[in-house]
Amino acid sequence: MLRLDAVSHRYPGSDVDALEELSLQVPGGTAMGLFAPSGSGKTTLMRIASLSLRPTGGAVTVAGHPVSGVRYAVPRSIRRTMGTVGQSPRAATSPRLSLRRIIAEPLSFADGRRTPHASAYTERIAELADLVQLSPDLLDRLPHQVSDGQLQRACLARALALDPKVLLCDEPTAMLDASTTAVIMRVIAGRAERGAAVLVASHDHAVLGASCHVLRPLGGTE
Numbered sequence: 001m002l003r004l005d006a007v008s009h010r011y012p013g014s015d016v017d018a019l020e021e022l023s024l025q026v027p028g029g030t031a032m033g034l035f036a037p038s039g040s041g042k043t044t045l046m047r048i049a050s051l052s053l054r055p056t057g058g059a060v061t062v063a064g065h066p067v068s069g070v071r072y073a074v075p076r077s078i079r080r081t082m083g084t085v086g087q088s089p090r091a092a093t094s095p096r097l098s099l100r101r102i103i104a105e106p107l108s109f110a111d112g113r114r115t116p117h118a119s120a121y122t123e124r125i126a127e128l129a130d131l132v133q134l135s136p137d138l139l140d141r142l143p144h145q146v147s148d149g150q151l152q153r154a155c156l157a158r159a160l161a162l163d164p165k166v167l168l169c170d171e172p173t174a175m176l177d178a179s180t181t182a183v184i185m186r187v188i189a190g191r192a193e194r195g196a197a198v199l200v201a202s203h204d205h206a207v208l209g210a211s212c213h214v215l216r217p218l219g220g221t222e
């Protein structure tokens with residue numbers, strides 16, 4: 001479960017809040033769609049929810065653990081239950097890693113390896129590629145050798161590699177065609193059916209409405 005209580009954020013040097021006292025709760029088994037027009041603070045919120053940005057006010061709780069302390073962290077065991085997908089797969093991947101190694105990243109790091117090690121996870125990578133409908137012949141290509149949609153499928157496979165209990169997606173289908181959008185949103189919604197707390201932010205109401213049980217506007221009431 002993911003919970004945000006009165007979370008606010010003001011960037012240094014700014015005199016307005018990018019995000020103002022937002023509270024929401026995403027229970028396990030729920031896909032919540034957050035309808036968020038451009039500039040409304042969607043990315044700020046998703047960075048806070050994924051613990052990559054410390055809010056200037058309010059509190060975040062992941063799976064019952066309040067996030068706190070100097071490092072603003074949760075125990076590694078909890079951190080590993082969180083998966084994230086961003087809007088730009090190119091910004092989220094190393095250009096030097098094959099898709100196979102990109103998917104192997106969380107599996108490798110969870111096992112204490114310092115670099116992604118695909119050959120140790122052949123079966124799991126094949127299973128994840130199948131889930132996101134990424135054909136096996138693409139797995140040995142580098143990011144510049146595949147389309148944005150194919151790379152985003154690899155990013156989603158990577159986010160699902162450790163079976164996350166919380167899945168956070170910031171505009172996961174921005175710039176993708178309709179068929180890739182449908183696959184990606186179906187897989188994301190399927191994760192909620194398997195018990196995860198899923199939060200998807202998008203400016204596209206139709207995309208959210210087709211896949212999320214709960215829809216709410218950013219800044220609106222729950």
Ligand SMILES: Nc1ncnc2c1ncn2[C@@H]1O[C@H](COP(=O)(O)OP(=O)(O)OP(=O)(O)O)[C@@H](O)[C@H]1O
Pocket residue numbers: 011012014018036037038039040041042043044045
């Ligand atoms: N690093 C930053 N420093 C100062 N202001 C920022 C910074 N990042 C974002 N902002 C401001 O915070 C507000 C919210 O930005 P955010 O990126 O969260 O919005 P968004 O809803 O994701 O928009 P978009 O869909 O256009 O990416 C905007 O007014 C933006 O200009």
